[in-house]
Amino acid sequence: MIPKSFIQDLLNRLDIVDVVERYVPLKKAGANFVACCPFHNEKSPSFTVSQTKQFYHCFGCGAHGTAIGFVMEHAGLGYVDAIEELAHSVGLEVPHERQAAGEAYQKVAPNLYEVMQTATRYYREQLKLSQRAINYLKQRGLSGEIAAKFGIGYAPDGWQNLAAAFPNYQDATLSETGLVVTFDEAPAKGVAKRFDRFRDRIMFPIINVRGQVIGFGGRVLDKGEPPQGGRREVTGTSGSTSAQPKYLNSPETPLFEKGRELYGLFQAQKAIRAEQRVLVVEGYMDVVALAQHGVEYVVATLGTATTPYHVQKLLRLTEHIVFCFDGDKAGQRAAWRALENALPYLQDGKRISFLFLPVEHDPDSFIREFGKAVFEQRMQEAMPLSAYLLREISAELDLRSQEGRNQLLQRAKPLLTSIIAPTTALLLRKEVAALSGVSQAELEALYEIKPVVRAPRIAFQKAGRAPPSAHRLLLQCLIAQPELGQQVPGEWHGQGADADAVSAVLTVLRETDFTLSSPTLAQLFQGTGHEKTLAAAQADMLNWGESFDVSAEFAGLINKFNEGQRRQQFQALQAKGLSNLTDPEREQYLLLLQRS
Numbered sequence: 001m002i003p004k005s006f007i008q009d010l011l012n013r014l015d016i017v018d019v020v021e022r023y024v025p026l027k028k029a030g031a032n033f034v035a036c037c038p039f040h041n042e043k044s045p046s047f048t049v050s051q052t053k054q055f056y057h058c059f060g061c062g063a064h065g066t067a068i069g070f071v072m073e074h075a076g077l078g079y080v081d082a083i084e085e086l087a088h089s090v091g092l093e094v095p096h097e098r099q100a101a102g103e104a105y106q107k108v109a110p111n112l113y114e115v116m117q118t119a120t121r122y123y124r125e126q127l128k129l130s131q132r133a134i135n136y137l138k139q140r141g142l143s144g145e146i147a148a149k150f151g152i153g154y155a156p157d158g159w160q161n162l163a164a165a166f167p168n169y170q171d172a173t174l175s176e177t178g179l180v181v182t183f184d185e186a187p188a189k190g191v192a193k194r195f196d197r198f199r200d201r202i203m204f205p206i207i208n209v210r211g212q213v214i215g216f217g218g219r220v221l222d223k224g225e226p227p228q229g230g231r232r233e234v235t236g237t238s239g240s241t242s243a244q245p246k247y248l249n250s251p252e253t254p255l256f257e258k259g260r261e262l263y264g265l266f267q268a269q270k271a272i273r274a275e276q277r278v279l280v281v282e283g284y285m286d287v288v289a290l291a292q293h294g295v296e297y298v299v300a301t302l303g304t305a306t307t308p309y310h311v312q313k314l315l316r317l318t319e320h321i322v323f324c325f326d327g328d329k330a331g332q333r334a335a336w337r338a339l340e341n342a343l344p345y346l347q348d349g350k351r352i353s354f355l356f357l358p359v360e361h362d363p364d365s366f367i368r369e370f371g372k373a374v375f376e377q378r379m380q381e382a383m384p385l386s387a388y389l390l391r392e393i394s395a396e397l398d399l400r401s402q403e404g405r406n407q408l409l410q411r412a413k414p415l416l417t418s419i420i421a422p423t424t425a426l427l428l429r430k431e432v433a434a435l436s437g438v439s440q441a442e443l444e445a446l447y448e449i450k451p452v453v454r455a456p457r458i459a460f461q462k463a464g465r466a467p468p469s470a471h472r473l474l475l476q477c478l479i480a481q482p483e484l485g486q487q488v489p490g491e492w493h494g495q496g497a498d499a500d501a502v503s504a505v506l507t508v509l510r511e512t513d514f515t516l517s518s519p520t521l522a523q524l525f526q527g528t529g530h531e532k533t534l535a536a537a538q539a540d541m542l543n544w545g546e547s548f549d550v551s552a553e554f555a556g557l558i559n560k561f562n563e564g565q566r567r568q569q570f571q572a573l574q575a576k577g578l579s580n581l582t583d584p585e586r587e588q589y590l591l592l593l594q595r596s
């Protein structure tokens with residue numbers, strides 16, 4: 001957990017205009033700044049940043065948040081990573097109260113990043129020196145420009161080459177980053193106890209979204225190519241090219257967690273936004289080859305199946321994910337795993353599709369043979385997730401027989417029940433029900449799931465159209481000046497989403513002694529059930545003129561509330577019948593009578 005007080009400190013030191021400007025050029029427009037929205041396609045700017053109120057809002061797509069929210073959305077970072085990133089930019093150190101559940105967060109010594117950087121430089125220099133490696137890349141159709149863009153290098157053959165790059169080869173950071181392998185006992189005679197993990201491999205640096213190298217993928221050079229410069233692969237000093245896996249990744253280290261990283265994401269981010277889609281492939285060579293042919297919105301998983309974390313990360317960046325797997329059996333299995341892991345994170349309005357290449361191809365070979373246009377045409381025709389799911393669960397079943405339909409229902413159950421997105425779930429249930437000859441209600445009863453109810457949608461009102469309701473205005477006053485919360489009577493209550501949000505805000509303010517700033521308050525409600533309500537309320541606030549007097553509006557609201565309370569008491573007493581009142585009640589009645 002990151003303490004609230006730190007979030008407040010951080011937001012105090014940041015200016016959202018600076019933060020947004022790092023990614024999106026802003027133009028001044030009246031009291032605010034505007035730009036074409038980075039989160040949806042548009043021609044005229046409806047993305048608004050308020051410097052005084054320290055939040056952004058898009059009137060087109062409803063994107064909304066603080067500086068922290070912006071970095072999460074735009075860079076596809078998780079909450080903790082976004083805070084780390086922003087804290088780093090203003091020289092703050094993030095304190096952690098306790099490790100948050102499920103967030104495998106580890107503090108990383110900054111010098112580990114430097115070690116990786118040094119290694120990257122070394123491998124790149126070695127590539128320039130190895131004609132054989134250069135020829136290999138040329139043969140794969142890669143230009144020097146693409147090699148540079150991806151920081152591709154070469155780890156020469158030999159056991160302790162990195163000793164030339166690091167003054168102390170015995171340093172612990174070399175094993176902590178996975179660059180060297182250590183054995184207590186030497187594995188073979190004449191082999192050192194500590195040696196380079198990557199030997200005679202093309203090196204692909206794995207870069208996080210902040211642009212830091214966190215790991216490497218190493219690929220062996222293809223066999224059977226005419227060795228250049230009279231050097232044969234098998235005569236290398238280590239003989240390491242024999243019986244080595246084709247691909248070798250860094251192990252899990254404090255910097256590198258396979259299931260959370262995507263190769264190429266750093267380089268692809270811009271293209272993903274521009275194209276509004278991302279292609280997920282299996283290997284780094286595929287990413288690089290596709291980029292070479294102008295398909296730049298591509299990332300690869302790193303020797304793991306697509307994880308739920310990957311899906312979430314990508315869905316934050318774009319509306320449409322296309323998974324592209326090899327046409328073989330392994331590719332089919334990988335596709336199905338991706339589908340299973342994606343189901344719980346589906347969102348209505350976002351698309352996931354599957355592209356299956358011919359059996360003999362991978363993306364690299366396919367684009368080299370057919371080019372960009374044909375490849376993108378195939379992408380257009382990629383199979384939607386729902387069609388893929390239905391195809392797979394009904395495969396080899398005879399749906400004319402009762403047994404077949406029964407099996408279909410059994411196969412579909414775990415899949416359908418893991419979908420949360422209401423519309424997607426509804427449509428798939430209807431289809432499975434139709435295929436198996438039962439009604440939707442019967443299917444839902446069978447699966448013991450609640451009928452799908454469309455989640456209420458909060459319309460983002462264009463600001464300034466109707467005057468806000470009293471609850472909405474109260475919410476806005478509290479957001480604008482949280483310290484006003486002290487003056488809200490303890491018995492305040494109301495009904496509806498705005499009133500619920502007011503109550504929730506008051507609870508948080510009371511817990512924190514009314515010391516929260518406005519951006520911190522907004523940030524704390526991100527990801528909660530009140531997020532949308534607060535966003536809509538804040539959006540209206542963009543239209544408040546210079547003369548808008550928050551305290552006066554607030555005082556008016558409180559007066560009205562107190563008056564309402566008095567009227568209710570008065571009516572209750574009246575209803576009792578004056579002759580039935582006790583002495584104190586009669587006194588109160590007279591008091592209320594005078595006030596009204």
Ligand SMILES: [Zn+2]
Pocket residue numbers: 037038039040047058059060061062063
């Ligand atoms: Zn937008």
